[in-house]
Amino acid sequence: MTSKVLSNHLQQSCIRILSFCESTTSRIGSHIHCPVIKLSLLDNLNLCNNLLSLYLKTDGILNASKLFDEMPQRTVFAWTVMISSYTKGQELASALSLFEEMLASGTVPNEFTFSSVLRSCAGLRDLNYGAKVHGSVIKTGFLGNSVIGSGLTDMYSKCGKLEEARELFSSCKNGADTISWTMMISSLVEARKWKEALECYSEMVEAGVPPNEFTFVKLLGASSFLGLEFGKVIHSSVIVHGVLLNVVLKTSLVEFYSRFAEMDDSVRVLNSIGEQDVFLWTSVVSGFARNLRAKEAVGTFLQMRGLGLQPDNFTYTAMLSLCSSVQSLDLGKQIHSLTIKVGLEDNTDVGNALLDMYMKCSASEVEALRVFRAMISPNVVSWTTLLLGLVDHGFEQDCFGVLMEMVRLGIEPNVVTLSGVLRACTKLKSVRRVLEIHGYLQRRHVDGEIIVGNSLVAAYASSDKVADAWNVAKSMGKRDTITYTSLVTRFNELAKHEMALSVINHMHGDGIRPDQFSLPGFISASANLGALETGKHLHCYSVKSGYSSSVWVSNSLIDMYAKCGSLEDAKRVFQEIATPDVVSWNGLVSGLASNGCISPALSAFEEMRMKGTEPDSVTFLILLSACSNGRLTEMGLEYFQSMEKIHNIKPQVEHYVHLVDILGRAGRLEEATGVLETMPLRPNALIFKTLLRACRYHGNLSFGEDMANKGLALAPSDPAFYILLADLYEESGKPELAQKTRSLMSQKGLSKKLGKSSVEVQGKVHRFSSEDVSTVEKTKGKGIYAEIEWIKSEIERSGFTYRGNESASYHSAKQAAVFGLVYTSAQTPVHVVKNKILCKDCHDFVSLITRLADKNITVRDGNQVHVFKNGKCSCKGEEASFVLS
Numbered sequence: 001m002t003s004k005v006l007s008n009h010l011q012q013s014c015i016r017i018l019s020f021c022e023s024t025t026s027r028i029g030s031h032i033h034c035p036v037i038k039l040s041l042l043d044n045l046n047l048c049n050n051l052l053s054l055y056l057k058t059d060g061i062l063n064a065s066k067l068f069d070e071m072p073q074r075t076v077f078a079w080t081v082m083i084s085s086y087t088k089g090q091e092l093a094s095a096l097s098l099f100e101e102m103l104a105s106g107t108v109p110n111e112f113t114f115s116s117v118l119r120s121c122a123g124l125r126d127l128n129y130g131a132k133v134h135g136s137v138i139k140t141g142f143l144g145n146s147v148i149g150s151g152l153t154d155m156y157s158k159c160g161k162l163e164e165a166r167e168l169f170s171s172c173k174n175g176a177d178t179i180s181w182t183m184m185i186s187s188l189v190e191a192r193k194w195k196e197a198l199e200c201y202s203e204m205v206e207a208g209v210p211p212n213e214f215t216f217v218k219l220l221g222a223s224s225f226l227g228l229e230f231g232k233v234i235h236s237s238v239i240v241h242g243v244l245l246n247v248v249l250k251t252s253l254v255e256f257y258s259r260f261a262e263m264d265d266s267v268r269v270l271n272s273i274g275e276q277d278v279f280l281w282t283s284v285v286s287g288f289a290r291n292l293r294a295k296e297a298v299g300t301f302l303q304m305r306g307l308g309l310q311p312d313n314f315t316y317t318a319m320l321s322l323c324s325s326v327q328s329l330d331l332g333k334q335i336h337s338l339t340i341k342v343g344l345e346d347n348t349d350v351g352n353a354l355l356d357m358y359m360k361c362s363a364s365e366v367e368a369l370r371v372f373r374a375m376i377s378p379n380v381v382s383w384t385t386l387l388l389g390l391v392d393h394g395f396e397q398d399c400f401g402v403l404m405e406m407v408r409l410g411i412e413p414n415v416v417t418l419s420g421v422l423r424a425c426t427k428l429k430s431v432r433r434v435l436e437i438h439g440y441l442q443r444r445h446v447d448g449e450i451i452v453g454n455s456l457v458a459a460y461a462s463s464d465k466v467a468d469a470w471n472v473a474k475s476m477g478k479r480d481t482i483t484y485t486s487l488v489t490r491f492n493e494l495a496k497h498e499m500a501l502s503v504i505n506h507m508h509g510d511g512i513r514p515d516q517f518s519l520p521g522f523i524s525a526s527a528n529l530g531a532l533e534t535g536k537h538l539h540c541y542s543v544k545s546g547y548s549s550s551v552w553v554s555n556s557l558i559d560m561y562a563k564c565g566s567l568e569d570a571k572r573v574f575q576e577i578a579t580p581d582v583v584s585w586n587g588l589v590s591g592l593a594s595n596g597c598i599s600p601a602l603s604a605f606e607e608m609r610m611k612g613t614e615p616d617s618v619t620f621l622i623l624l625s626a627c628s629n630g631r632l633t634e635m636g637l638e639y640f641q642s643m644e645k646i647h648n649i650k651p652q653v654e655h656y657v658h659l660v661d662i663l664g665r666a667g668r669l670e671e672a673t674g675v676l677e678t679m680p681l682r683p684n685a686l687i688f689k690t691l692l693r694a695c696r697y698h699g700n701l702s703f704g705e706d707m708a709n710k711g712l713a714l715a716p717s718d719p720a721f722y723i724l725l726a727d728l729y730e731e732s733g734k735p736e737l738a739q740k741t742r743s744l745m746s747q748k749g750l751s752k753k754l755g756k757s758s759v760e761v762q763g764k765v766h767r768f769s770s771e772d773v774s775t776v777e778k779t780k781g782k783g784i785y786a787e788i789e790w791i792k793s794e795i796e797r798s799g800f801t802y803r804g805n806e807s808a809s810y811h812s813a814k815q816a817a818v819f820g821l822v823y824t825s826a827q828t829p830v831h832v833v834k835n836k837i838l839c840k841d842c843h844d845f846v847s848l849i850t851r852l853a854d855k856n857i858t859v860r861d862g863n864q865v866h867v868f869k870n871g872k873c874s875c876k877g878e879e880a881s882f883v884l885s
Contacts, residue, residue, distance in 0.1 A: 052078055056085050076110050084116040092120040096129060109136070111145045118151035127159040144172060150183035157187030176207075182215040185222075194222040198230065211241060213249040220252045228260040245274040251283050258287025263296065278304075282315040289322035297322050298331070313347045320353035329361040351375045352382050359389025380406075384417040387424075396424040400433065415451045422455035426462045434459045438472075448475070454482045461490030466499070473506075481507075481515050488521030492528070498765060500525035501534065516547045520556035527560035530833035530860060531760040535560040539573075548576070555583045562591025564831050565858030565867045582608075582616050590622045595865045596874030598630035617649050624658035628665060629864060629875075636662040657687050664694025669703050685715035692721065696728040704728045719750040757812035757834045759820040768815035785810060787818045795848050802848055808841035817846050817857055829856040837863045847871050 052071075056064045061082075068074070068082055079102040086095035099117050102109065109117070114137055121130035134152055142148050149172050156165035169176070169184045176184075181204040188197035201219055204211060216238050223231035235253060243249070250269055257265040266287050270280060281304040288297035301319055304311060311319075316339050323332035336354055344350045351371060358368035372378065372386050387402045403421050406413055413421075418441060425433045438456060441447040447456065453476040460469035469490065473483055484507050491500035504522060507514060514522060519542055526535035539557055542548045554577045561570035570591045577584055585608040592601035605623060608615065620643050627636030640659050643649045651659075656679050663672035672691055676683050688711030695704030708725040715721070722745035729738035745751075755770035768784070788810065795802050808814075813834050820830030838861040850857050851871030859866045867874040 053081060056081060061085050061089060061091075074105070074107065076107055076113065079105075079107055080110065080113040080116065083113060083120075087116045087120045087123075090123070092123045095120040096124075096126075103136075108140060111142050111148050114142060114148050115151045118148070118155045122151075122155040122158040125159050127156075127161065130155040130159060146177045146180045149176070150180045153180070153183050153187055157191060162187065162191045162193070176209065178209055178212050178215065181207075181209050182212065182218060185215060186218045189218050189222045192225075194225045197222040198226070211237070211243065213243055213246055216243060216249055217252045220256045224256055224259050228262065231256045231260075245269075245272055247275040247277050247280055250274060250276075251280050254280065254283040254287060258283070258290060261291045263287055263291060263293060276309075278309050278312050278315065281309055282312065282318060285311075285315055286318040289318045289325070292322070292325055294322055294326050294328065294331075310342065313344055313349050316344060316350050317353040320350070320357045324353075324357045324360040327361050329357075332357040332361055345374070346376050348375065348377055348379055348382065351378070352385055355382060355385045355389070359385065359392065365389060365393045365395065378411075380411055380414050380417065383411055384414065384420060387417060388420045391420055391424045391427065396428050399424040415446060415449045418446065419451050419455040422452070422459045425459040426455075429463050431463045431465060434463055434465070447472075448477045450476065450478055450480060450483070454480075454486055457483060458486040458490060461487060462493070464494060466491070466494070466496065479510055479512070481512055481518050484512065484514075485518040485521060488518060488525065492521060492524050495528070497525040497528045501529070501531075513545070514541070516550035516553055519547055519550075520552050523553070523556040523560050527556070527563045528833070529758060529760065529765050530564055530831040530858075531763075531765055532560075532564040532566065532829075532831050533760055533763050535564065537763075549578070551577060551579070551581055551584065555581075555587050558584065558587035558591060562587065562594065563860055563865065565595060565829070565860070565865050567591060567595050567597070580613070582613055582619065585613055586616075586618050586622060589619065589626075593622060593626035593629065593864075594860075595867055596629075596876065598626050598632065601626050602632075602635070615647060615649075617643075617652065617655070620647075620649065620651075621654055621658065624655060624662065628658055628661045631665060633662055633666040633668070653681050653684050653687070656681065656683070657690055660687055661690045661694070664691055665697070667694075667698050669694060669698065669700055673703065683710075685711050685718060688714070689718070689720055689724070692724045692728075696724055696731065699728075699732060701728060701732045701734075717748070717750060719745060719752055722750065723752055753836060755812045755834065755836050757816035757832055759816040759830060759832050761820060761823045766816070766819060768812040768819070770810065770812045784815050784819055787822055788814055791818060791821075791849065791852075795852060798852055800848050800851065802844060804845065805839075805841040808839055811839060811842050813838060813842040813859060813861075814845055817842075817849060817859070820857070821849060821853060821855060826855070829858065832857065832859045834859060834861040837861050838866060843873065847873055 052064055052067055064082065064085065068078060071078065079098070083095050083098050083102070086092070086098060095116065099109070099113070099120075102113070114133065117133050118130065121127075121133060130152075133155075137143055137148055137152070149168070153165045153169050156162070156168060165184070165187050169180065172180070181200070185197050185200050185204070188194075188200055197219065201211070201215070204215075216234060219234045220231055223234050238245070238249065238253075245253075250272070253269045254266045257263065257269065263284075266284055270276070270284050281300070285297055285300050285304070288294075288300060297319065301311065301315065304315070316335060319335045320332060323329070323335060332354075336357075339345050339347075339350050339354070351374075354371045355368050355375075358371060359365065362368065368386070368389055372382065375382055383402065383406045387399050390396070390398050390402065399421055403413060403417070406417070418437070421437055422434070425437060434456075437459075438447065441452060441456070446452055453472060456472045457469045460466075460472060469487060473479060473487060476483065484503050488500045488503050491497070491503070501522060504514065507518075519538065523535055523538050526532070526538060535557075539548075542550075542553050542557070547553050554573055557573045558570045561567070561573065570588065574580065574584060574588045580588075585604070589601050589604045589608070592598075592604060602623070605615070605619070608619075620639060623639045624636055627633070627639065636659070640651065640655065640662075643651050643655065656675060660672045660675055663669070663675065669691070672694065676687065676691075688707045692704055692707040692711060695701070695707060704725065708721050711718070711721050722741055726738040726741040726745075729735070729741060756767065758765050758767045760766075792802070792804065813832060816832040816834075817830060820832065824830060838859055842859075843866065846857055846859060846866075846868050848871065849855065850868040854870070857868045859868070864875065
């Protein structure tokens, strides 16, 4: 046998061996490489191409690239498979670099080369290079090729040039095949042009081009954003076109139906004829988990295992997510045990889900920290989950240490991490921390990101830095409803209600409409301002916009109407709620009680219990307050006792304040002081102030002095203690001690809280402050003061008895009530909001106004709502409902 024949024989043998190894994906074939080099067979292009293909299939790109570098000649096949491998391995820049070398070598690319290069351009979002490749495609005559046309369409759309992609597709639409149409549909879906994607599908069908399973996968993605009916039409089309339900399409259908909580349809798809795999079953488990159907999720999970399908990390992550959502620690621990048994305890995704589950389900952070410390490679999600969990568990200060440790380890915090840190700042109300984090955000150029910007707005606003919050909001490139909802919420918390309402104008300027989450904030601002007219406008908007069915909106409307004295409207809103929650019932009970309807309020509470709504701690604060105002001492005591015995609610300090008030108003002062000695919580200053007020009411000087001393030990700068004690001395016949107390108050630089009132007239809120008679003398005959004097004279002329207190002549409530009387129409009720408890003088004055002018006036003070009508008040003239001066 000659050497040439022997060489040919060796080459053919090597090719056959390589072909066998390639078909069995065996790495034995790599041993062929050595004799190929020794026998100088690298010139055999067929042999080298086979060996190159084998390396890429079995060993990866490293050994393949070594062989490629050794090859003296390279065919278009060799160049293309190498470029394709770099593209598949997401080494996109390397793929383009190799393509440049290919062009420099003089090798002409084929359609498969261009397809891989265009995928790399799309992945890198490199429009300039993609356009250059487009030019090469035209020069080489491949423009009419459907594969390359699809690649160009995909490249342009992913580079943000959807119109160019459309033009390119339109130019070759007549010859477009299924792949080209599917790629165009995919581009529209990725560009969030859902309806246009479906329109493109209609054109595809009209053109007689048959869709495939990948076409329908993309269309189901669009339908997920358009609605359930669209997806059902697409599902029908799958059946009509006879497309095989492979596992990819079945998974897409399952995910689509689960998105709309149609889990019965998801299960039907799962059980239909065709392939099944772990991913499909996991989609069903995830669907049940997302829809919080825990029993079905667990059942599907067990059924999957029973069929011999081993759940993977995604399945366990879905189950753990379910545990977090339904707060099931026991189930979470069982899933944790299973992850250890199947060897997934080191999987980062599973570790993150475990960390989240323990943080959300456990009362302690210990288990979560144990999981985190055991993680081999915690990523940014792990650190973020840890940080957010620490915030939820009240360890806000530790969050800053976590952030610093992340940065030290080279793990770049993402916007969710930074948003969590800002949430910690919000809870701490630490301006210094907010400024530090803001500076860090600016250095990283992420302060304009909407999620970070919203958190920054909330952090500044919660720290009473309103101007800074506004500046951040204005500097954001894009704002959304969350931005404005955050501002409104913080402004309401800071009692800046007019500023909260002004946010609507800014939303309108951005083209953003209030939604069911922001509306309650605006309605709450209206309620606190007593702005009934504005509140009604917001109510109309909620009905027209379809938000009246939202329980959050309804609850805020109940509160608004009740605070403005419009009880019938409050009841009407409550009755329209399909399923009232505890907040709805609390709003109704509170509204009735604060408007003086004590008996109906308690009846509403009993109805609440009969209908199966369990009361919470707020419910009992309302009930105790109602019993206090209604002088229902024994009933109030029964409610207090039932809290822990029947409802398992531990009374807090606020509940004890009301208990002491109930006993104090009944004159049972010794029992009230006994409560202070036996309560398991430390009494606060408000409890002593409440008892001091009761002592003044009942004229008990010795108890009163004791309560004042104890209260001042806790709150030495609270002027209310000095004022109440001085009044008690005055009424007990000790004017010298009263004067001494007032002098001491002056020496400490303390002053009586200024009375302020507001009234809404024609959609605008007008504010008034109490004025001392001596400061008004010069302007007594002008403006609102002249109106007050004129009404006084009208009262006397009409024969009504009014013994006004000279020092209370121009209190803010009088000014607001008179302003509303003068500047509103005869049929329009007046709604006044006062920051302090209404004094007896103002109470009598407003009562006489309604008798004189046949006008309804509502005054909401710091204690309750006074509804004046025909000279009578809803408080029935109870002296404990207002202060004496």
